[in-house]
Amino acid sequence: MTLQEAIVARHSVRQYIEKPIEAEKIQQLQTLIDECNREGGLHMQLVTEEPNAFAGGMAKYGKFSGISNYIAVVGKKGDDTLLGYYGEKVVIRAQMLGLNTCWVGLSFRKQPDSYQVLDGEKLFCVISLGYGANQGVQHPQKRTIADVTDDQRIADHGKPFPDWFVRGVEAALLAPTAVNQQKFVFALHDGNRMEAKAKFSLIGYAKLDLGIAKCHFEIGAGEGNFEWA
Secondary structure, eight states: OOHHHHHHHOOBOOBBOSOOOOHHHHHHHHHHHHHHHHHHTOOOEEEOSOOGGGSSHHHHHTTOBSOOOEEEEEEETTOHHHHHHHHHHHHHHHHHTTOEEEEESSSSOOOTTSSOOOTTEEEEEEEEEEOBSSOOOOOOOOOOTGGGBOTHHHHHHOOOOOHHHHHHHHHHTTSOOGGGOOOEEEEEETTTEEEEEEOOOSSOOHHHHHHHHHHHHHHHHOTTSOEEO
């Protein structure tokens, strides 16, 4: 499975079967998490065989079940976008390994003995992980390319967006966001300089969602076609 295939196949899954994740897959995910933490200065942690986070009423209300593995998305205050970006890299790798995931903001109970949150850090959310009872479904896309792009380029130059930009935005529209809000916008400046911004959201998580969308954009657009402004 390629990265592009993985972002199409990935859907949020809330119900899991009681099937242990193989040791080699755990090791691959742990290696990637370690790499992401080093690159981003983050503190994401893989938690396995810990069923208590999703054993309470909030999890049942959110229709989560069968979860005993998850990623604790931990970082410093203000790391929202970086955590979204690198966390989604792990989500995509999990999909490529045949596993399912879901970003979870509220429907779990904190388990401070199962991961570390150091001074100056916070637990932003968790990502459930395991073998899904189903593969999830694609939510209807509420927004179009025009909704999440800065059309000033077309107004100024009369030129359509390049193909790589369109592919990137289409991939970003497949990214998971809180209640499918997609509060992000992409702008193209001076040839291949890209800017991505989060819009205001009453729900929150917009900056985290922006990082997830940026990860998808990079995969869709392809390496070498642009640089972040």
